[in-house]
Amino acid sequence: MLMQIREATEADVEAIWPIFHEIVAAGETYAYPQNTSKEEANRLWMQGPRKTYVAEQERQILGTYFIKTNQAGGGSHVCNCGYMVSSKARGQGLATSMCEHSQRVAVELGYKAMQFNFVVASNEGALGLWTKLGFETVGRLPRAFNHPRLGYVDALVMYKWLEP
Amino acid sequence: MLMQIREATEADVEAIWPIFHEIVAAGETYAYPQNTSKEEANRLWMQGPRKTYVAEQERQILGTYFIKTNQAGGGSHVCNCGYMVSSKARGQGLATSMCEHSQRVAVELGYKAMQFNFVVASNEGALGLWTKLGFETVGRLPRAFNHPRLGYVDALVMYKWLEP
Numbered sequence: 001m002l003m004q005i006r007e008a009t010e011a012d013v014e015a016i017w018p019i020f021h022e023i024v025a026a027g028e029t030y031a032y033p034q035n036t037s038k039e040e041a042n043r044l045w046m047q048g049p050r051k052t053y054v055a056e057q058e059r060q061i062l063g064t065y066f067i068k069t070n071q072a073g074g075g076s077h078v079c080n081c082g083y084m085v086s087s088k089a090r091g092q093g094l095a096t097s098m099c100e101h102s103q104r105v106a107v108e109l110g111y112k113a114m115q116f117n118f119v120v121a122s123n124e125g126a127l128g129l130w131t132k133l134g135f136e137t138v139g140r141l142p143r144a145f146n147h148p149r150l151g152y153v154d155a156l157v158m159y160k161w162l163e164p
Numbered sequence: 165m166l167m168q169i170r171e172a173t174e175a176d177v178e179a180i181w182p183i184f185h186e187i188v189a190a191g192e193t194y195a196y197p198q199n200t201s202k203e204e205a206n207r208l209w210m211q212g213p214r215k216t217y218v219a220e221q222e223r224q225i226l227g228t229y230f231i232k233t234n235q236a237g238g239g240s241h242v243c244n245c246g247y248m249v250s251s252k253a254r255g256q257g258l259a260t261s262m263c264e265h266s267q268r269v270a271v272e273l274g275y276k277a278m279q280f281n282f283v284v285a286s287n288e289g290a291l292g293l294w295t296k297l298g299f300e301t302v303g304r305l306p307r308a309f310n311h312p313r314l315g316y317v318d319a320l321v322m323y324k325w326l327e328p
Contacts, residue, residue, distance in 0.1 A: 024237075031239035071282055073188075074310045075195035075319065115305065117281070118235055139303020139321045141279065146238045155239065157303045157321060 003094070005101045005114065008052040013042055016054065016062040019086045020045060027148045029123045030082070031155075034148075045082075050109070053101065055085075055094050062089035065098045070115050079111040083085055095126075099133050106162055113161045120145045121154040135160045167258070169265045172216040175207055179225035180218065183250045184209060191312045193287045194246070195319075198312075209246075214273070217265065219249075219258050226253035229262045231269055234279050243275040259290075263297050270326055277325045284309045285318040299324045303304065 008016065018040045027034040032044065033051070049066035055058035056062065058132050063085040081102045085094045106114055116135065119126055139157030147153045172180065184205045196208065210216050213230035220226065227249040236246035245266045249258045270278055280299065283290055295301070304319030305306040311317045 027238055031235035031237045033237045033240075036237075071195035071308070073195045073197045073200075074191055074284075074312070075282060075308055076197075077310060078305070078308050113306075113308065118239060120238075123211070139306055141242070141302055141321070141323055142277075142325065144235070144239055144242050144277065144279070144323075146241060148238070157305070159305055159308075161306065 003055055003057045003062075003097060005053055005055045005098060008046065008054045010046075012044065012061060012064075013055050016045060016052075016064050017041060019061070019064060019084050022087060026155055029120050029126065031118050031145065049106065050079075053098070053105070055098055057089075063094040063098055064085045067102055067109070068116070069111075077110075077112040078115050079106045079113070080117060081106075095129055096133065099130070103133075103160075103162055107143055111158070112163050113159060116156075116158040118145070119156040119158055120147065121156055122147060122150055127156065127158075130158050133160075135138050167219055167221045167226075167261060169217055169219045169262060171205050172210065172218045175208075176218050176225060176228075177210065180228050181205060183225070183228060183248050187248050188252060193284050193290065195282050195309065212240075214243075215269065217262070217269070219262055221253075226250045227258040227262055229266055231266055231273070233275075234281070236307045241274075241276040243273070243277070244279055244281060245270075255288060259293055260297065263294070267297075267324075267326055276327050277323060280320075280322040282309070283320040283322055284311065285320055286311055286314055291320065291322075296324050297324075 024032045049068040052066045054061045054064045065083040067081050070078045135158040137156050138159045141155040143152035144155040188196045213232040216230045218228045219224045229247040231245050234242045247262050299322040301320050302323045305319040307316035308319040
């Protein structure tokens with residue numbers, strides 16, 4: 001079962017939506033409104049970013065990520081990415097594959113560093129994974145995320161310089 | 165010479181532009197392209213944010229700031245502000261007055277904290293001022309800003325909880 005990561009097209013919107021919706025409606029990991037509509041999701045995930053990718057296996061889309069410039073002007077050498085994996089495919093290394101892929105894409109696009117602006121501290125899976133992949137926790141925003149079960153929790157800023 | 169801070173109107177766009185342009189064209193403190201156009205400036209400073217204010221003295225606009233929600237969803241209790249002071253009016257306490265004003269506005273609008281996402285570390289004036297006004301440096305982004313004279317410098321994330 002070969003996993004392929006390729007750039008998303010308009011035709012993938014329908015397959016991305018259930019993954020996005022499942023994660024965002026839970027409200028535990030992304031700073032998007034839990035009731036984000038499909039149209040807004042499309043704007044946030046497909047239209048706003050510089051590029052969007054999907055991870056598919058046997059023509060089934062199981063994960064997706066975007067890459068965009070994090071700050072303009074003097075900050076434009078740093079990119080930002082967001083990753084989502086379907087609950088059907090958790091624990092199979094998809095996030096790792098997508099993050100490694102995104103770092104190669106970032107370098108190809110000319111970025112020198114990658115920043116995650118808002119990793120919810122209670123999202124230990126993501127935190128552990130990004131750390132393993134070389135991201136450093138460079139900031140901690142006290143009580144910056146209102147978690148639906150846990151209340152106010154910290155959010156972390158993670159960063160990796162991509163050039164040798 | 166009484167200084168007044170009031171909400172900006174469309175009629176203020178012409179007076180905000182020279183302040184914005186002077187600061188952004190220098191490229192040393194804001195992560196906006198140095199050649200940002202007047203139309204784009206208007207979008208960034210007036211249309212995008214939740215509210216924009218001007219500081220004026222004898223009907224002359226000498227400073228301006230915006231306030232907006234920093235992250236949506238579970239992050240929407242934290243606001244973000246940006247401040248600009250005309251070179252004609254530096255060192256007169258305008259930034260302090262605007263920052264204190266913005267904290268009151270933030271509380272009125274229901275925000276619980278204020279975050280500055282990207283304070284260029286070489287901008288010692290701003291850094292010292294925000295620190296004096298109770299903001300904590302909660303993050304340091306290594307070489308995240310390409311300064312036109314200094315090359316890559318760090319950017320800081322600063323944060324203040326506004327509720328007692």
